[in-house]
Amino acid sequence: MKNVDDLISDAASLANRGVSKGEIADELNVSRETASWLVERSKSTTRDTQSVDTKKPHDIHVDWNAIGRDSTRLTYIGNAMANMLPNQHQEPALTVGIEKAGTPLATVVAQTLDTGLATYTPRKHQWENGDIEGLEGSFSRNFSSVHGYDCHIVDDTITSGTTLRETIEAITDTGGNPVAAAVLIDKQGVEDIDGVPIYSLIDVLSVNA
Numbered sequence: 728m729k730n731v732d733d734l735i736s737d738a739a740s741l742a743n744r745g746v747s748k749g750e751i752a753d754e755l756n757v758s759r760e761t762a763s764w765l766v767e768r769s770k771s772t773t774r775d776t777q778s779v780d781t782k783k784p785h786d787i788h789v790d791w792n793a794i795g796r797d798s799t800r801l802t803y804i805g806n807a808m809a810n811m812l813p814n815q816h817q818e819p820a821l822t823v824g825i826e827k828a829g830t831p832l833a834t835v836v837a838q839t840l841d842t843g844l845a846t847y848t849p850r851k852h853q854w855e856n857g858d859i860e861g862l863e864g865s866f867s868r869n870f871s872s873v874h875g876y877d878c879h880i881v882d883d884t885i886t887s888g889t890t891l892r893e894t895i896e897a898i899t900d901t902g903g904n905p906v907a908a909a910v911l912i913d914k915q916g917v918e919d920i921d922g923v924p925i926y927s928l929i930d931v932l933s934v935n936a
Contacts, residue, residue, distance in 0.1 A: 734788060738762060739769035749851035753827060755790040756884045756912075759851060769775040785929055787886050789912050792818040795828070803833025806929070812840065812879050821845055821876035821903070825894055826867075833881035836909065840880070843871040847897060849890045864897055873903030880908035885925070886916050892920050 734755060741751045752762035760889025793799045822840065822907075824849040837844040850862035866873065880900050886889060891908055898905045905923045913927035 735769045738765035742766045742769070745784035748856070750862045752851065752886075753849075756791075756828075756886070757786050758886045759788040761782050761788075763856070764918050778807050786886070787914055789884065789914075791911060793921075794911075795831070801831060802835050804911065805832050806839050807928060808881065808911065808926075809836040811928070812836070812909050813924075814909050816913060820879065821871055821873060822879045822881060823847055823873060823894065823898060823903075823905075825849060825880065825882040825890060828884075829882035832883060832911065836879065836881050840879070843876070845871045845878070847894050849893055851890060864893060865895070867900065873901050875905050877906045879902045880905060880923075881910070883911045884910070885910050885917065885927070888915055888917055888920055891925070895921050895923050 729752065734757075737755060741754060742748070746754070748762045748766060749759060751766065752759045755762065755765070757765070794804050794883050820840065820842040821844070822837035822842045823834050823845045824830035824847070826846055830846050833846070834844060836842075845869045848865050848867065850864040880894055880898070882891060882894075891910075895905045895908075906922050907926065908920070909926045911927070912929045912931060913925065914931045916930050916932060917925050919925055
């Protein structure tokens with residue numbers, strides 16, 4: 728089982744390889760603020776550790792490696808996510824996976840629901856520090872265009888909801904119609920984002936005394 732020290736070590740390793748803090752957040756299934764804290768904590772000395780610790784964010788780390796490392800388990804989970812999604816579309820349907828971790832799950836969902844497949848890379852993958860505004864996400868040209876399709880969105884984790892909201896907006900701006908989203912784990916417990924219903928296999932609720 729991972730602890731905070733393990734996460735700090737993982738964040739440091741990724742940062743040393745030139746991975747952006749936004750991608751580190753995605754890789755470790757934590758918020759951007761938590762990713763920044765982990766990287767800063769890994770660089771801190773004994774003298775300034777206490778100062779960094781006072782900025783420690785409130786977050787929940789999700790490790791679903793036991794699913795992701797095994798194709799059979801991944802397929803079972805993807806089938807369960809597909810089973811949650813409504814299948815009542817008159818128009819052609821498409822499954823949109825959010826890079827990186829959402830894409831293998833979306834591939835299974837697309838196969839199960841017999842839809843096309845698109846992938847979206849969110850702007851947080853370019854984020855390092857400061858405001859994320861001004862950065863742009865993108866759809867991969869190696870997969871289907873979302874234009875003219877009813878779209879199911881698939882991701883692994885909702886941390887703040889920002890990435891899913893961005894994907895919904897990007898699909899709409901590109902001429903698609905986001906109709907529902909399925910996630911493995913929802914840290915926020917949201918029922919919908921911008922009118923798009925959210926279906927999650929697991930809701931995580933933080934209880935603070």
